[in-house]
Amino acid sequence: MIHLKKVLKHFSATLLIAVLFSGSIFSTSKAEEEAGPAFAPPVVKSTVPEAGPGMNLRSDCVVVLDPGHGKTDGHYSGCHFEYNGVTYYEDIITMKIANYTKEYLEKNSNYTVYLTKDSSEVTVPLDQRASFAASVHADLFVSLHVDSIAGNGTTRNAYGASSMSPRTGRFNDGIALQSQEAANTILNQLTSLGLHNRGLILQDSKNGTLYPDGSTADYYAIPRYSQMYGIRGFIIEHGYINYISDLTLFLSTDDQLKALGEADAKGIIEYLNKAGKSTFVPAKQGPGAPASN
Ligand SMILES: [Zn+2]
Numbered sequence: 001m002i003h004l005k006k007v008l009k010h011f012s013a014t015l016l017i018a019v020l021f022s023g024s025i026f027s028t029s030k031a032e033e034e035a036g037p038a039f040a041p042p043v044v045k046s047t048v049p050e051a052g053p054g055m056n057l058r059s060d061c062v063v064v065l066d067p068g069h070g071k072t073d074g075h076y077s078g079c080h081f082e083y084n085g086v087t088y089y090e091d092i093i094t095m096k097i098a099n100y101t102k103e104y105l106e107k108n109s110n111y112t113v114y115l116t117k118d119s120s121e122v123t124v125p126l127d128q129r130a131s132f133a134a135s136v137h138a139d140l141f142v143s144l145h146v147d148s149i150a151g152n153g154t155t156r157n158a159y160g161a162s163s164m165s166p167r168t169g170r171f172n173d174g175i176a177l178q179s180q181e182a183a184n185t186i187l188n189q190l191t192s193l194g195l196h197n198r199g200l201i202l203q204d205s206k207n208g209t210l211y212p213d214g215s216t217a218d219y220y221a222i223p224r225y226s227q228m229y230g231i232r233g234f235i236i237e238h239g240y241i242n243y244i245s246d247l248t249l250f251l252s253t254d255d256q257l258k259a260l261g262e263a264d265a266k267g268i269i270e271y272l273n274k275a276g277k278s279t280f281v282p283a284k285q286g287p288g289a290p291a292s293n
Pocket residue numbers: 029030032033068069078079090145146147
């Protein structure tokens with residue numbers, strides 16, 4: 001069951017979709033980045049709100065921010081870590097970062113900014129998030145996450161920000177290149193705060209999923225769906241929740257999360273200033289029709 005709730009704030013169009021659904025598809029912290037059907041459903045209709053006072057939907061950029069994870073069956077599905085008696089949850093952190101990013105973008109640009117949900121208490125299926133981003137012709141679709149590594153991040157020396165992006169040199173190559181450039185621009189902004197830059201993580205499908213032209217599909221769902229829809233889309237991981245200095249310097253207070261959100265926003269503005277709107281070309285075969293697997 002899906003409920004869509006439209007909320008208009010100030011004079012800019014703001015659509016928050018709250019999607020409630022039953023059933024659990026994510027059970028571990030990494031699952032969300034990886035899980036989901038091979039391809040998201042075809043876009044059947046646009047959910048862009050009707051133009052109204054102050055809206056300028058045609059001439060300015062559209063940004064869709066996707067706060068990673070959310071509650072499923074009463075439990076947060078993202079990673080979490082307890083430190084000094086406080087438990088930190090990825091689901092809550094990504095929701096806060098997304099709101100700070102949105103706030104900064106709305107103050108400092110004329111972009112139309114959408115979140116894929118308005119609460120860390122809900123989880124939206126990955127294919128629906130991408131389908132939504134495509135339906136509003138997102139010029140940038142950014143899924144916000146926090147990393148973790150099994151065991152102890154500090155002893156494993158896993159720290160810093162990274163991006164799961166689509167690989168270039170195959171299906172929708174131009175869009176993949178643009179996604180990588182946008183991701184790198186955001187990573188550079190995060191690095192300026194002091195986060196280590198782990199760079200782009202490009203990974204191929206592990207089960208033989210192919211794009212319509214027969215080339216190997218990307219492994220992570222958000223870049224894979226984005227490539228299928230022909231939109232710029234990727235994941236940004238904002239440091240490791242279980243690496244102590246990442247946690248204490250970047251992820252443990254609202255001020256720190258605000259700094260991350262604003263760095264994301266500055267990277268988004270920097271990229272879109274340079275690249276402009278995306279030329280949206282709907283996938284010819286429809287994302288619902290993978291070539292195989
Ligand atoms: Zn995550």
